[in-house]
Amino acid sequence: xxxxxxxVGSELLTPFRQDTNSLFLTESLNGVGVTVAFKxxxxxxxxxxxxxxxxxxxxxxxxxxxxxxxxxxxxxxxEAVAAALGIRLKRDGDVLAALYKRFAExxxxxxxxxxxxxxxxxxxxxxxxxxxxxxxxxLDIVFGGHRKLLVLLPGPPRELKPMMTEECLPRLREALPPxxxxxxxxxxxxxxxxxxxxxxxxxxxxxSDVETTILAKPGEIEVHLLCSKAILEVAQGRVNELxxxxxxxxxxxxxxxxxxALEEIVLYYLQMRGATLAVAESxxxxxxxxxxxxxxGSSRAFQGGAVVYSNELKTQLADVPEELIEExxxxxxxxxxxLAHGVxxxxxxxIGVGITGIAGPSGGTEEKPVGTVYIGIADGKExxxxxxxxxxxxxxxxxxxxxxxxxMLRRKLM
Amino acid sequence: xxxxxxxVGSELLTPFRQDTNSLFLTESLNGVGVTVAFKxxxxxxxxxxxxxxxxxxxxxxxxxxxxxxxxxxxxxxxEAVAAALGIRLKRDGDVLAALYKRFAExxxxxxxxxxxxxxxxxxxxxxxxxxxxxxxxxLDIVFGGHRKLLVLLPGPPRELKPMMTEECLPRLREALPPxxxxxxxxxxxxxxxxxxxxxxxxxxxxxSDVETTILAKPGEIEVHLLCSKAILEVAQGRVNELxxxxxxxxxxxxxxxxxxALEEIVLYYLQMRGATLAVAESxxxxxxxxxxxxxxGSSRAFQGGAVVYSNELKTQLADVPEELIEExxxxxxxxxxxLAHGVxxxxxxxIGVGITGIAGPSGGTEEKPVGTVYIGIADGKExxxxxxxxxxxxxxxxxxxxxxxxxMLRRKLM
Numbered sequence: 001x002x003x004x005x006x007x008v009g010s011e012l013l014t015p016f017r018q019d020t021n022s023l024f025l026t027e028s029l030n031g032v033g034v035t036v037a038f039k040x041x042x043x044x045x046x047x048x049x050x051x052x053x054x055x056x057x058x059x060x061x062x063x064x065x066x067x068x069x070x071x072x073x074x075x076x077x078x079e080a081v082a083a084a085l086g087i088r089l090k091r092d093g094d095v096l097a098a099l100y101k102r103f104a105e106x107x108x109x110x111x112x113x114x115x116x117x118x119x120x121x122x123x124x125x126x127x128x129x130x131x132x133x134x135x136x137x138x139l140d141i142v143f144g145g146h147r148k149l150l151v152l153l154p155g156p157p158r159e160l161k162p163m164m165t166e167e168c169l170p171r172l173r174e175a176l177p178p179x180x181x182x183x184x185x186x187x188x189x190x191x192x193x194x195x196x197x198x199x200x201x202x203x204x205x206x207x208s209d210v211e212t213t214i215l216a217k218p219g220e221i222e223v224h225l226l227c228s229k230a231i232l233e234v235a236q237g238r239v240n241e242l243x244x245x246x247x248x249x250x251x252x253x254x255x256x257x258x259x260x261a262l263e264e265i266v267l268y269y270l271q272m273r274g275a276t277l278a279v280a281e282s283x284x285x286x287x288x289x290x291x292x293x294x295x296x297g298s299s300r301a302f303q304g305g306a307v308v309y310s311n312e313l314k315t316q317l318a319d320v321p322e323e324l325i326e327e328x329x330x331x332x333x334x335x336x337x338x339l340a341h342g343v344x345x346x347x348x349x350x351i352g353v354g355i356t357g358i359a360g361p362s363g364g365t366e367e368k369p370v371g372t373v374y375i376g377i378a379d380g381k382e383x384x385x386x387x388x389x390x391x392x393x394x395x396x397x398x399x400x401x402x403x404x405x406x407x408m409l410r411r412k413l414m
Numbered sequence: 415x416x417x418x419x420x421x422v423g424s425e426l427l428t429p430f431r432q433d434t435n436s437l438f439l440t441e442s443l444n445g446v447g448v449t450v451a452f453k454x455x456x457x458x459x460x461x462x463x464x465x466x467x468x469x470x471x472x473x474x475x476x477x478x479x480x481x482x483x484x485x486x487x488x489x490x491x492x493e494a495v496a497a498a499l500g501i502r503l504k505r506d507g508d509v510l511a512a513l514y515k516r517f518a519e520x521x522x523x524x525x526x527x528x529x530x531x532x533x534x535x536x537x538x539x540x541x542x543x544x545x546x547x548x549x550x551x552x553l554d555i556v557f558g559g560h561r562k563l564l565v566l567l568p569g570p571p572r573e574l575k576p577m578m579t580e581e582c583l584p585r586l587r588e589a590l591p592p593x594x595x596x597x598x599x600x601x602x603x604x605x606x607x608x609x610x611x612x613x614x615x616x617x618x619x620x621x622s623d624v625e626t627t628i629l630a631k632p633g634e635i636e637v638h639l640l641c642s643k644a645i646l647e648v649a650q651g652r653v654n655e656l657x658x659x660x661x662x663x664x665x666x667x668x669x670x671x672x673x674x675a676l677e678e679i680v681l682y683y684l685q686m687r688g689a690t691l692a693v694a695e696s697x698x699x700x701x702x703x704x705x706x707x708x709x710x711g712s713s714r715a716f717q718g719g720a721v722v723y724s725n726e727l728k729t730q731l732a733d734v735p736e737e738l739i740e741e742x743x744x745x746x747x748x749x750x751x752x753l754a755h756g757v758x759x760x761x762x763x764x765i766g767v768g769i770t771g772i773a774g775p776s777g778g779t780e781e782k783p784v785g786t787v788y789i790g791i792a793d794g795k796e797x798x799x800x801x802x803x804x805x806x807x808x809x810x811x812x813x814x815x816x817x818x819x820x821x822m823l824r825r826k827l828m
Binding site for chain 1: 429438455456457465466469627629699702710712719723726727730731760776808
């Protein structure tokens with residue numbers, strides 16, 4: 001079954017705002033076996049919205065409209081549907097009463113504008129909206145001789161998402177043939193997309209009933225597996241079987257098979273081993289700490305560290321000897337190692353990490369071009385330092401340096 | 415003049431990938447006086463693409479197709495245009511020769527697939543692509559009795575952007591009536607959207623020839639001003655006049671009037687005063703350092719700092735007395751101040767900043783709920799500490815804490 005998603009709002013046609021609701025909607029729809037075939041974005045003009053609706057109903061069985069259900073004059077989705085289908089809008093007494101009640105509970109008087117939100121399309125089912133004033137509407141119609149579903153959802157994500165999950169998905173499951181969907185996401189750090197694909201394509205090629213999507217992000221490849229069957233156990237079995245085969249091929253390159261982030265995995269391993277971590281960052285300027293502390297509960301294993309942008313702070317906060325910096329330069333194998341040792345001792349941590357490099361765009365030399373990064377890891381018994389030459393802009397080089405450090409930590413702790 | 419942008423690619427209809435090229439295209443088109451009225455996203459199916467083209471030509475004068483110009487079997491934009499318009503594709507000798515030359519220069523033999531990229535639509539002008547193998551195509555046609563422009567662009571941003579700027583915009587400027595566009599972006603930190611709008615709406619309401627767009631981001635409001643006139647000086651004059659009026663009303667709440675980021679402004683003020691900065695972060699976990707070091711050249715004023723997630727590190731790296739933490743708690747006014755002093759002394763910096771708080775989702779108490787953040791600033795002569803209660807999730811609370819710290823720094827340095 002094919003669906004079209006129409007996002008309504010002039011702000012979505014500026015360079016500043018983007019429809020992101022449709023990603024959530026697509027995921028929800030895929031989960032009940034519906035494929036999104038078109039997305040359309042249209043401004044707050046009744047004729048344009050009505051035209052988009054007519055086009056969508058002509059090519060898809062299921063049409064979702066998002067936005068344009070507010071109380072103001074530029075909220076025109078209701079009127080546009082009425083015009084496109086040649087049906088009437090009627091003020092619904094129950095919806096109106098609920099609106100008055102909502103305002104009364106907030107000790108506010110309802111602006112007269114808001115009564116527009118009680119206007120319901122002839123034949124539509126009202127979808128209650130506990131998180132806002134705009135109810136959704138569900139229309140089961142015949143258009144061009146075919147049965148079509150047309151759904152109106154409010155634009156704000158915190159209203160749209162629960163309405164989709166709680167009101168629309170149950171109705172869709174009832175309307176559609178039963179399907180059970182199993183999914184799994186395998187994640188791989190610091191390998192290239194073509195390398196990964198060359199190794200796993202012969203494997204997933206033999207699983208024609210599992211949809212395999214490879215997504216390349218900076219320093220990371222995600223392999224999404226999706227299988228749809230009548231029975232959940234069968235779908236799950238196929239996904240798990242393919243996942244195991246890929247895991248066999250890629251061995252320890254796969255760091256997560258349930259969708260966890262790399263920083264979560266590192267923190268998990270640290271806690272499992274009762275180990276603690278401290279980091280000293282130069283070129284990454286705090287990004288590694290920031291990524292680790294995004295995870296709630298990270299304080300159980302992550303103690304903190306030093307952002308040693310200046311040479312003085314490398315000495316002052318991580319005990320890197322001045323002479324070492326003079327002799328080898330701040331961006332060197334030796335300084336990375338000294339940073340790891342120094343911050344580890346300072347924090348009395350099990351493991352210390354040191355990063356130093358040239359993030360660019362300036363500061364590169366022939367010997368050490370922009371992108372040169374040294375990463376040291378020390379645990380008091382042994383130390384490792386790697387040298388990498390990352391390509392890309394400042395942001396990418398910094399990100400890849402933290403990704404490399406996290407992957408080194410993961411492999412050390414595994 | 416109305417335009418429609420059609421993004422082609424099945425990956426854009428998954429929950430994982432989003433069209434972002436259209437934001438760039440919209441900005442470019444607005445700059446020559448063209449309004450984007452519709453955006454359509456369609457998968458790699460010839461019939462669907464052809465249908466989208468027909469619909470677009472029926473409602474807009476200018477249609478941009480992005481993507482689907484690659485060499486593989488699922489790159490079908492060329493064929494879809496031919497089908498929609500009933501015209502033929504012809505292999506172009508010059509384009510083919512350029513393709514062979516490109517591969518030869520890279521000492522690679524050209525896969526036979528790539529010859530498809532030399533197929534040019536009858537009557538189309540070839541738009542050269544120095545950054546990839548897919549040339550663009552420019553069609554000036556009559557459709558339904560009206561003159562229409564249909565433009566085919568490659569999907570990868572690093573190919574699309576220069577082609578738009580270097581090939582399409584000059585052609586559009588020639589085809590369209592001359593327009594001069596002046597723009598300006600004013601940025602305001604740590605005020606609410608409705609507060610800002612209430613104060614400036616009466617002002618921009620009197621400038622009906624300047625388009626004013628207010629964008630709310632976490633901890634930041636952007637006011638975009640755009641004016642289009644026949645003469646650039648006139649447009650610029652109107653934008654500048656409105657900007658001055660708004661600046662008068664908002665006074666020092668506006669931190670940037672040329673689009674600079676808040677961290678850039680802070681670093682600029684620091685350098686202007688020959689001052690240096692060091693920061694000690696607890697709940698923000700390195701985010702403040704990371705934001706400052708995103709700016710290339712930040713090392714001239716930013717020395718670094720400490721991520722003092724554990725209490726031990728608060729003492730070890732920023733000299734916060736253990737007793738102080740015991741007495742007042744790690745999240746307290748006193749500890750924020752001590753962090754600022756301590757890191758300032760350690761780094762021998764002009765100014766020190768200390769941040770401590772509860773980013774959540776756990777860790778809140780009745781007295782200090784999630785979102786409570788203390789920010790201290792010290793310069794050796796005076797110190798300030800503010801307490802804030804931010805609302806939102808962990809990510810938002812951390813971001814707002816750094817935004818507040820940067821805005822305090824800015825006001826101190828102004």
